[in-house]
Amino acid sequence: MPNLKLFVSNRLEILVQKLAEELQTPLSTPFKKEVILVQSQGMARWISMELARYHGICANCRFPFPNTMIDEIFRNFFPDFSEDSPFQPKIMAWKIMKLLPTCLKQPDFEILHAYVGNERDSLKCYQISEQIAYTFDQYLVFRPEMILAWEKGEENHWQALLWRMLIRDEKTPHRTALREIFLKTIQTTTPEINNLPERISVFGISSLPSFHMEVFAALSKIIPITFFLMNPCQEYWGDIVSDKEARKLERKLEKKTVSAETLYLEKGNSLLASWGNLGKQFFELVYNFDCEEHEYFEAPTRNDLLSFLQYDILFLRERLPAEKQNLPLADTSLEIHSCHSPMREVEVLYDNMLAMFEDIPELLPKDILVMAPNIEPYTSFIQAVFDNPENEAQRIPYTIADQSIKNESSIIKTFLSILDLEESRFGASQVMTILESPSVYRMFDLDEPDLDIIKRWVEQTGIRWGIDETTRVKRGLPLFSENTWRFGLDRLMLGYALPAKEEKTFHSILPYDQVEDSSVRIIASFLSFIEKLFSLTTSLGQARTLNDWSTVLRQILDAFILGDEKTEREILFVRTFINNLASIQEKSGFDEKIELSISINAFAFCSLTFSFLF
Numbered sequence: 289m290p291n292l293k294l295f296v297s298n299r300l301e302i303l304v305q306k307l308a309e310e311l312q313t314p315l316s317t318p319f320k321k322e323v324i325l326v327q328s329q330g331m332a333r334w335i336s337m338e339l340a341r342y343h344g345i346c347a348n349c350r351f352p353f354p355n356t357m358i359d360e361i362f363r364n365f366f367p368d369f370s371e372d373s374p375f376q377p378k379i380m381a382w383k384i385m386k387l388l389p390t391c392l393k394q395p396d397f398e399i400l401h402a403y404v405g406n407e408r409d410s411l412k413c414y415q416i417s418e419q420i421a422y423t424f425d426q427y428l429v430f431r432p433e434m435i436l437a438w439e440k441g442e443e444n445h446w447q448a449l450l451w452r453m454l455i456r457d458e459k460t461p462h463r464t465a466l467r468e469i470f471l472k473t474i475q476t477t478t479p480e481i482n483n484l485p486e487r488i489s490v491f492g493i494s495s496l497p498s499f500h501m502e503v504f505a506a507l508s509k510i511i512p513i514t515f516f517l518m519n520p521c522q523e524y525w526g527d528i529v530s531d532k533e534a535r536k537l538e539r540k541l542e543k544k545t546v547s548a549e550t551l552y553l554e555k556g557n558s559l560l561a562s563w564g565n566l567g568k569q570f571f572e573l574v575y576n577f578d579c580e581e582h583e584y585f586e587a588p589t590r591n592d593l594l595s596f597l598q599y600d601i602l603f604l605r606e607r608l609p610a611e612k613q614n615l616p617l618a619d620t621s622l623e624i625h626s627c628h629s630p631m632r633e634v635e636v637l638y639d640n641m642l643a644m645f646e647d648i649p650e651l652l653p654k655d656i657l658v659m660a661p662n663i664e665p666y667t668s669f670i671q672a673v674f675d676n677p678e679n680e681a682q683r684i685p686y687t688i689a690d691q692s693i694k695n696e697s698s699i700i701k702t703f704l705s706i707l708d709l710e711e712s713r714f715g716a717s718q719v720m721t722i723l724e725s726p727s728v729y730r731m732f733d734l735d736e737p738d739l740d741i742i743k744r745w746v747e748q749t750g751i752r753w754g755i756d757e758t759t760r761v762k763r764g765l766p767l768f769s770e771n772t773w774r775f776g777l778d779r780l781m782l783g784y785a786l787p788a789k790e791e792k793t794f795h796s797i798l799p800y801d802q803v804e805d806s807s808v809r810i811i812a813s814f815l816s817f818i819e820k821l822f823s824l825t826t827s828l829g830q831a832r833t834l835n836d837w838s839t840v841l842r843q844i845l846d847a848f849i850l851g852d853e854k855t856e857r858e859i860l861f862v863r864t865f866i867n868n869l870a871s872i873q874e875k876s877g878f879d880e881k882i883e884l885s886i887s888i889n890a891f892a893f894c895s896l897t898f899s900f901l902f
Contacts, residue, residue: 291508291509291510291511291512291513292504292505292508292513292514292515292577292578292579292580293512293513293514293515293579293580293581293582294514294515294517294574294579294580294581294582295307295514295515295516295517295582295584296517296518296519296581296582296583296584296585297518297519297583297584297585297586298518298519298520298521298522298585298586298598298602299584299586300492300518302584302586303491303492303516303517303518303584304335304338304339304342304491304516305342306516306582306584307324307335307339307489307491307516308338308339308342308343310489310514311339311343311489312343315486315487316486318348320348320485320486321348321349321350321485322348322349322350322485322487322489323349323350323352323357323485323487323488323489324349324350324351324488324489324490324491325351325352325353325354325357325488325489325490325491325493326351326352326353326491326492326493327353327354327492327493327494328689329351329689330657330689331351331491331492332351333687333689334657335351335491335492336349336351337654354490354493354496354500355429355500357488358463358499358500358503361470361484361503361507362463362466362470364483364484365470365473366461366466366469366470368460369460369461369466372868372871372875373460373462374458374460374875374876375424375425375428375460375462375463376425377418377421377422377424377425378421378868378872378890379872379875379876380421380424380425380454380876381414381417381418381420381421381422381890382417382834382872382873382876382878383421383454383876383877383878384417384420384421384450384454385413385414385417385878386876386877386878386880387450387453387454388400388404388413388416388417390453391446391449391450391453392404394449396444396445396446396449397446397449397450399446400416400446403416404416410882410883410886411883411885411886411889414882414886414889414890415889418889418890420447420450424451424454428462428463428464429463429497429499429500430497430499432463432464432467432499435451435462435464436464436468438451438452439451439452439455463499464499467499467502467503470503470506471502471503471506474506474507474509474510475506484507484510484511485511486511486512487511487512487513487514488504488507488511488512488513488514489513489514489516490504490513490514490515490516490517491516492516492517492518493515493517494518494566494567494570495566495567495569495570496570496573498573501573501574501577505577505578505579515574515579517571517574519567519571519585520560520564520567520598520601520602521556521557521560521564521601521602521603521604522583522585522602522603522604523556523603523604525556525557525560525561525564525568525604526568526571526572527554528554528555528556528557528560528561528568528604529554529555529561530555530558530561530562530565531555531558531561531562532562533561534555555606556604556605556606557600557601557604557605557606558606559597559600559601560601560604585602587599587602587603588602590621591616592616592619592621592622593615593616593619593621593622594621594622595621596615597622623640625640630665630666630669631669631672631673633666633669634666634669634670634672634673634674635673637658638673638674638684641656641684642682642684644656645684653684653685653686663688663689667688670686670688674686697855697858697861698725698726698727698855698858699727699849699851699855699858699859699862700858700861700862702722702725702727702728702848702849703844703845703848703849703862704888704891705718705721705722706722706821706824706825706844706848707825707828707841707844707884707888708888709722709821709825710825710826710828710829710884711885713753713754713759713763714753714754714755714759714773714822715752715753716746716747716751716752716753716773719773719818719821720739720742720743720746722821722848723739723742723814723817724739727848727849727850727851727852727855728817728848728849728850730850730852731847731848731849731850732813732814732816732817733809733813734810734813734814734817738810738813741807741810742810742814745776745780745800745814746776748800748802749775749776749777749779749780749800750770750771750775750776750779751771751772751773751775751776751777752771752772753771753772754771754772754773755772755773755774755822755826756769756772756773756774756775757769757772757774759772760772773818773822776800777815777818779800780800780811781811781815782800783800783801783802820847820848821848824840824843824844824847827840828840828884829884831881831882831883832881832882833873833879833880833881833882834869834870834872834873834878834879834882834887835869835870835873836881837869837882837884837887838866838867838869838870841866841869841887842863842866842867845859845862845863845866849862865891869887869890
């Protein structure tokens with residue numbers, strides 16, 4: 289009996305019920321964690337709530353992504369394999385950037401030379417390096433045979449040449465090499481690995497590359513691995529073709545003796561054939577492995593348009609024209625809204641949800657799942673619409689899952705805002721936005737009511753932009769200090785020290801005397817913030833090595849960001865990135881000096897790859 293099981297259903301509710309039944313068998317010890325692989329954090333949250341509903345509690349469960357699990361497996365089998373492998377994209381990007389000056393001189397790299405140009409802008413060089421690093425990382429997973437062919441010298445285009453340069457003196461194996469060693473080890477022996485999970489469940493994932501499936505199938509010799517997969521059709525649909533695919537085949541066969549009719553092309557359901565290509569390929573891959581299969585299909589019973597559509601897909605049939613005439617006309621089970629902007633899309637969604645809550649009294653917000661290919665472009669619109677209802681009774685509670693940590697974290701946004709000041713005008717609103725972050729004003733012993741006082745000071749002292757007159761000169765403007773931060777702060781301090789009812793000047797400075805004696809604490813904290821901000825950010829214009837940037841960025845984080853229980857994870861992410869800069873320099877060998885803008889791009893790249901599934 290194989291240890292690889294497959295549960296298939298057309299309903300997610302049935303799959304999670306089967307998962308709950310499988311997990312009823314306890315692990316050998318309560319200290320072991322259940323491992324459930326998911327494709328998104330939203331799915332992890334839904335599974336945890338459903339398991340809690342079935343079992344009364346959901347505890348001691350992990351929901352890693354497949355790529356994370358593959359790395360853990362390799363670390364268990366190969367102790368020398370680490371998260372800081374030279375073939376991680378964040379390290380590989382710097383290795384590629386170090387090789388670029390040499391590569392661009394060679395005739396096979398004309399494409400890269402044309403992009404970078406003769407000036408070889410450092411930021412542009414890093415950006416193309418990180419894109420190449422990400423592409424190579426994808427090749428290791430999705431094109432392992434191609435990578436192995438490159439290493440044997442079978443191709444000589446610029447990507448193959450660059451890859452051979454990367455691995456020339458590298459002794460650490462990459463993922464593709466580890467997979468080859470892993471599969472050979474599993475086939476010949478049955479190693480005992482104590483740190484592996486006792487069982488692994490893979491739930492609701494729509495697609496996996498053959499790289500992952502081969503590793504999981506081989507690992508099932510040691511531990512049980514169970515897949516819970518959605519399949520909209522209970523019939524075999526691996527041979528169906530869409531109308532577009534059929535026309536392509538017909539054009540190819542025009543000059544041949546074989547006709548399209550003799551191929552007996554199966555169209556099945558046209559919607560499934562057109563939109564289900566990825567799922568079809570995935571199930572073809574899954575069925576190549578020896579597994580114990582359990583099918584739990586359930587036909588829809590409701591008399592509405594969506595149920596008819598699901599029924600046709602389930603039984604792989606195309607509804608006849610006569611049958612289509614009997615479909616319900618006034619049916620809202622399936623609607624298409626064409627909107628002119630993302631904002632309007634969210635507004636229509638909100639209005640429809642309100643209508644649904646009114647029509648279906650037992651419907652709860654937790655029962656509604658809103659999906660999008662990429663939710664991040666909609667985040668600000670969702671917050672604008674759902675956080676500002678016309679009245680409190682129309683407020684719909686919501687959470688947004690699957691955002692990158694960069695866009696989800698207020699700490700990261702604040703940290704990047706401080707770094708952005710280096711090339712900015714130091715506008716009053718920009719500086720005050722940083723101070724208004726709770727992690728910042730708490731660091732300087734300020735409270736939220738104090739911010740209103742400081743805002744009034746900044747506005748009434750005439751502060752607009754620029755640290756001082758030199759900031760104006762750098763931007764090609766005349767040397768004058770009016771409306772700069774120094775000018776406004778001088779007015780504020782003189783107003784507190786020399787109250788003059790705004791009638792007399794002191795060294796051509798008109799004191800701002802609307803400062804109460806009780807405000808000395810606020811003034812001291814505000815000045816401390818401003819002086820630190822200007823001192824640290826004005827020093828960011830100097831080029832530094834990755835190791836030196838690690839020191840400077842750590843100083844900024846420690847000087848301005850005060851964490852708490854809610855922001856601990858976010859601060860840990862930033863601190864980990866900063867600490868890793870020195871390690872990246874050592875592992876990549878890149879010891880050249882770079883500008884701050886490149887470090888910010890590297891931070892954004894790490895924030896993005898932090899949430900990648902593959």
